[in-house]
Amino acid sequence: MDKQLLLICALTFIIHIIGTLAYSVRIAGIRTRRIAVSLALFSILMLLSRTSNSFLGPFLAKRVETGIDQHIAASALLLDFRWLLFSASLATILGAILIPTFQRAFCRAVEHFQMHRSVPKLLLHAVFKGGLSYLRTSASLPKPANVTDLRQKSGVSVSMTAMNVIATALWTVGVFAALYAGVLDPSVRVTSSTLSSIINGGATIMMAVFIDPHMSGMTDDVIEGKIEESQFRRAVVWLVGSRLAGTLIAQFLLVPSAVVIVGGRRGYR
Numbered sequence: 001m002d003k004q005l006l007l008i009c010a011l012t013f014i015i016h017i018i019g020t021l022a023y024s025v026r027i028a029g030i031r032t033r034r035i036a037v038s039l040a041l042f043s044i045l046m047l048l049s050r051t052s053n054s055f056l057g058p059f060l061a062k063r064v065e066t067g068i069d070q071h072i073a074a075s076a077l078l079l080d081f082r083w084l085l086f087s088a089s090l091a092t093i094l095g096a097i098l099i100p101t102f103q104r105a106f107c108r109a110v111e112h113f114q115m116h117r118s119v120p121k122l123l124l125h126a127v128f129k130g131g132l133s134y135l136r137t138s139a140s141l142p143k144p145a146n147v148t149d150l151r152q153k154s155g156v157s158v159s160m161t162a163m164n165v166i167a168t169a170l171w172t173v174g175v176f177a178a179l180y181a182g183v184l185d186p187s188v189r190v191t192s193s194t195l196s197s198i199i200n201g202g203a204t205i206m207m208a209v210f211i212d213p214h215m216s217g218m219t220d221d222v223i224e225g226k227i228e229e230s231q232f233r234r235a236v237v238w239l240v241g242s243r244l245a246g247t248l249i250a251q252f253l254l255v256p257s258a259v260v261i262v263g264g265r266r267g268y269r
Contacts (some may be wrong), residue, residue: 005080008059009087015056016088016172020095020243021050021102023236026215028106030229038110039216050204053175056084057196060179067183074183081176081254088172089247095182096240100140156235160214160243167206168246169253174199176250177257185262192261211212211239 022045029038069075112121178196182189218235221227 003064004059005083006159008056008063009084011052011056011059012087015049015052016091016247017095017098018045018052020092020240021098022046022049023240024099024103025106025110026102026219027099027233027236028110030219030232031103031107032110033223034109034110034114035219035223036250037114038106039219041106041113046207048170050096050200050207053171054197056175056198057179057193058103060084060175060266061193064179064182064189068186068189071232078180079254081180082251084176085247085251085254086182088250089244092240092244092247097142099236099240100142104140155249156214156238160211161238163206164211164239164242164250165246167203167211168243169202171203171207172247173250173257174203177254178261180254181258181261184258188262196260 022042025038025042025045029035029042032038063080064077067070175196178192178194178199179189181192181195185192215235218227218232222229222232
């Protein structure tokens with residue numbers, strides 16, 4: 001693995017770990033009873049994660065163009081994409097492990113934001129005023145009960161879980177499939193690369209319209225005492241698990257999606 005690929009893997013890792021850790025903001029909102037503030041922070045993290053995924057395009061496009069010019073085999077470039085998807089899955093797993101730790105950190109962040117009402121001040125406080133050291137003191141591993149109790153009612157239906165799997169898979173593979181389609185057929189690489197925004201946009205809309213509002217409704221139900229916090233935690237575990245499943249399924253969707261993009265473009269011509 002060369003330095004360029006390592007850098008892109010690192011960016012992919014950061015994007016997906018941010019998206020996974022965003023769920024801990026909702027738990028922090030329940031703990032602090034600052035629902036509106038926590039929702040604002042959750043939206044910021046999700047916006048950062050979901051839009052940053054598109055920034056991978058220019059980095060990967062340069063690598064694809066170089067590979068085509070140097071007549072590098074498609075199988076070698078495919079391996080690069082496999083590594084990137086593996087980075088996404090690894091980030092999701094690590095993010096799931098870190099949720100209890102960041103849940104405590106975000107409780108403090110929500111309270112700080114409530115006082116100062118400034119995201120830049122919050123970031124400066126996190127970096128320069130003990131925020132990083134607070135992570136060390138509040139470090140905690142997930143409790144086994146969060147997994148063993150999954151058979152109990154969680155409030156997330158099978159259809160909602162499946163939708164999260166599909167949306168995550170499409171969002172994860174969108175950029176990679178569009179660019180790999182250009183590897184399979186260099187004559188359509190410009191057109192196919194522009195399709196990534198359509199795929200990612202569709203997956204993002206699916207998350208924003210169906211999944212995020214459902215979790216917001218569950219958050220209000222916890223505050224009103226209609227459901228227990230433990231049930232909400234199980235819902236978060238199911239969503240994180242379905243997010244991981246989506247990144248794994250993206251591995252299987254990569255080549256078929258690229259073939260469909262190439263076939264569709266040829267049919268259009």
